[in-house]
Amino acid sequence: MYACTFGVLARRERGLIRKKVAELAGVSEATVSRVLSGVGTVKEETARRVMEAARQLNYVPSALAQRFALRRSGNLGVILPMLPKVNLFSTYYFSEVLSGIGMTAKQRGYDLLLLFREPDEPRDYANLFRTQKVDGCIIIGAQDVPSERAALAELREGNHPFCLVNQRYDGEDYNSVDADQRTGCREAVRHLLAQGCRKIGFLNGPAVYSNSKDRLRGYREALEEAWLAFLPERVLLGNYSRTSGYQQAKAVAALVQAGHIDAIIAANDRMAIGLLQGLKESGVKVGEDVALIGCDDSDIVRMTDPPLTSIRVPFFDIGSEAASRLLDAVADQDGSAAFDVKLPVKLITRASSSAAGTTKA
Numbered sequence: 001m002y003a004c005t006f007g008v009l010a011r012r013e014r015g016l017i018r019k020k021v022a023e024l025a026g027v028s029e030a031t032v033s034r035v036l037s038g039v040g041t042v043k044e045e046t047a048r049r050v051m052e053a054a055r056q057l058n059y060v061p062s063a064l065a066q067r068f069a070l071r072r073s074g075n076l077g078v079i080l081p082m083l084p085k086v087n088l089f090s091t092y093y094f095s096e097v098l099s100g101i102g103m104t105a106k107q108r109g110y111d112l113l114l115l116f117r118e119p120d121e122p123r124d125y126a127n128l129f130r131t132q133k134v135d136g137c138i139i140i141g142a143q144d145v146p147s148e149r150a151a152l153a154e155l156r157e158g159n160h161p162f163c164l165v166n167q168r169y170d171g172e173d174y175n176s177v178d179a180d181q182r183t184g185c186r187e188a189v190r191h192l193l194a195q196g197c198r199k200i201g202f203l204n205g206p207a208v209y210s211n212s213k214d215r216l217r218g219y220r221e222a223l224e225e226a227w228l229a230f231l232p233e234r235v236l237l238g239n240y241s242r243t244s245g246y247q248q249a250k251a252v253a254a255l256v257q258a259g260h261i262d263a264i265i266a267a268n269d270r271m272a273i274g275l276l277q278g279l280k281e282s283g284v285k286v287g288e289d290v291a292l293i294g295c296d297d298s299d300i301v302r303m304t305d306p307p308l309t310s311i312r313v314p315f316f317d318i319g320s321e322a323a324s325r326l327l328d329a330v331a332d333q334d335g336s337a338a339f340d341v342k343l344p345v346k347l348i349t350r351a352s353s354s355a356a357g358t359t360k361a
Helices: 011-025 029-037 044-056 063-069 092-107 126-130 146-157 181-194 210-225 242-247 249-257 269-281 315-331
Strands: 075-081 111-117 136-140 162-165 176-179 200-204 235-237 263-266 291-296 309-312 340-343 346-348
Touching: 011 029, 011 044, 029 044, 075 092, 075 315, 092 111, 092 136, 092 315, 126 146, 136 315, 146 162, 162 315, 176 181, 176 210, 176 315, 181 200, 181 210, 181 263, 181 291, 181 309, 181 346, 200 210, 200 249, 200 269, 242 249, 242 269, 249 269, 263 269, 269 291, 315 340
Parallel strands: 075 111, 075 136, 136 162, 162 176, 176 340, 200 235, 200 263, 263 291, 291 309
Antiparallel strands: 309 346
């Protein structure tokens, strides 16, 4: 095999390789020189033929030359929301998803470029591609609002490879990787019904996220399946923060003490933990007076008192799958089929979901 760059080859060998690559690619030796040295302007299709010819001849150009010739940055962009007072890297959801993305990107020879979006900042994702900062981007925390929809439409119009994590849009077939939140919530309700609960409440997140809608749909379907009425007054709203769960605790405690609910599902563990703390302060015993289920199965739920039943979501696998699928699309310049992946979830039962205090493994 030839050396990795022309710089370590003898002049004669360089000329022979250039000539063979030129003949195989059907271009001039000067064009081959421009492509493999990363100097000058060459049409993308021509550069691709030269790179393929070089590979067939067992010549491996430097990564920098390949990226330059094929107009690649070597970066996989990850767009994250900038959340006030939240350290994203310490939260279970973001740390797991980013770990999955990062590991897969590294295995595929890509670097990560993390980009933080302020809440009120204009969404101009296409500019990342116009300035050749990224070859593809994964968007985490996208919301179903007009500005986000416009930014995503611009990405599609520019034929820029991108993928959404834990978000979908009605009427659009954007690439997305998510968990089967709808089934997860259905299973949570069925578990509570099996425990003897019949008045099940639900603490959901904002409707701008598709997984909030999916969880609510699963909750409602499981009630209807059991011939139980869906009562809007049993549905409360948080924002996926621990604080919002804590703030809703007084309302939930009042419902429990009035006999209006005997169980509640929180749409993520952070809200469930805040709710657990607030209920304790209100004198309501989780696992005795009311059953409680969270969603995520983050590490901390094993250490709560009582341990928290939770819907296990494979966030690491979601990140890995998103990176793998997107990088496949980046490699396929002719365009690959859109993908909409939903990974399975699993209910992990513990003591918090027994309204009679029965501990589950």
